[in-house]
Amino acid sequence: MICMDARRAADAIKSCRIKSDKGDACALAEMLRTGWFTSVHVKSAGTHQLKALLGARDQLVKVKRSLGNQVRGLLRPFGIRLPSRAGMKKFMTAAYHSTRDDPVMGASIEALLEARASIEAQLAKLDGGFKELSRRNEVAWRLISVPGVGPAATLAFIAAIENVERFKRTREIGAYLGLTENRYQSANTDVGMGISKQGDAMARHDLYEAANVLLTTVKRRFALRNLRLKLIETIGPKRASVTVARKLAVLRGRMLNYGAHFDAAVAAGPKKRLARKGDSEFKRFRPSAMKRVRTERSERATRWLQIQNLRSQRPHVKNQFGG
Numbered sequence: 001m002i003c004m005d006a007r008r009a010a011d012a013i014k015s016c017r018i019k020s021d022k023g024d025a026c027a028l029a030e031m032l033r034t035g036w037f038t039s040v041h042v043k044s045a046g047t048h049q050l051k052a053l054l055g056a057r058d059q060l061v062k063v064k065r066s067l068g069n070q071v072r073g074l075l076r077p078f079g080i081r082l083p084s085r086a087g088m089k090k091f092m093t094a095a096y097h098s099t100r101d102d103p104v105m106g107a108s109i110e111a112l113l114e115a116r117a118s119i120e121a122q123l124a125k126l127d128g129g130f131k132e133l134s135r136r137n138e139v140a141w142r143l144i145s146v147p148g149v150g151p152a153a154t155l156a157f158i159a160a161i162e163n164v165e166r167f168k169r170t171r172e173i174g175a176y177l178g179l180t181e182n183r184y185q186s187a188n189t190d191v192g193m194g195i196s197k198q199g200d201a202m203a204r205h206d207l208y209e210a211a212n213v214l215l216t217t218v219k220r221r222f223a224l225r226n227l228r229l230k231l232i233e234t235i236g237p238k239r240a241s242v243t244v245a246r247k248l249a250v251l252r253g254r255m256l257n258y259g260a261h262f263d264a265a266v267a268a269g270p271k272k273r274l275a276r277k278g279d280s281e282f283k284r285f286r287p288s289a290m291k292r293v294r295t296e297r298s299e300r301a302t303r304w305l306q307i308q309n310l311r312s313q314r315p316h317v318k319n320q321f322g323g
Helices: 006-014 021-034 045-078 088-098 103-136 138-143 151-161 172-176 201-216 223-235 237-258 280-285 287-313
Strands: 181-186 189-195
Touching: 006 021, 045 088, 045 103, 045 151, 045 201, 088 103, 103 138, 103 151, 138 151, 138 237, 151 201, 151 237, 172 237, 201 223, 201 237, 223 237
Parallel strands: none
Antiparallel strands: 181 189
């Protein structure tokens, strides 16, 4: 069974002059005959169930944030400002104390806070289930070893990728999740339009947040954190976070491909990377190849000196190297 990319198929069908069911069927058949289509990966039922859980959690997070902002908006006209970076208990305590003398405002704020507390309890239950699932899943257990990445973000990445072998190169994962640059070029026009934002929005958001956590929460020094600190000075914090998020996606794809845990020494760069026999870096920098190159250069230099000596003795002898 072949599943075609619906967006590209729709663009091809739009080129038909007359829009009809028969014409659409003929256009699809012609695309299959000529091979002018892009096949997409069909995910399993278990992956769709996992995405349903992640979608429910994401919706609860949005409702919780909306209720908190509603409480702040109701109290602001009365000159009451709640702390911006307060936990659940401190936020509820501050809201209760600010409206305890006003029964009308107290009743409205109490209803919103109780709804927010109920959503917080449901979120805690879902997060507990994600932690237990990540412990039982070997793939999630390996990916969660990356600093700044939690169980929910790990499961969202697994649900978005599912099978890393469908990518020819792991660096294609960054483009698949919409973390690469999007440009509009036409003649003399060249406009940068940010990132493409294609693919799974939840996985892309979690990677961006993980890149921010590397600077704010993670204190351990390693290559990705140092890279973000350097890029902040040159391209700004937001673009630096996007760059690190893309590298995090590639790094986790390689961990899936090799079946390995996160190692700061291996992830530091190409000098400390564990080369494999199939890698171009291994073929280029292996000791035997370097030794053979040095031998060839030495033989070439020796031959050139011999020709120079012959030319000094016999001026009519030509240089074999074009001299």
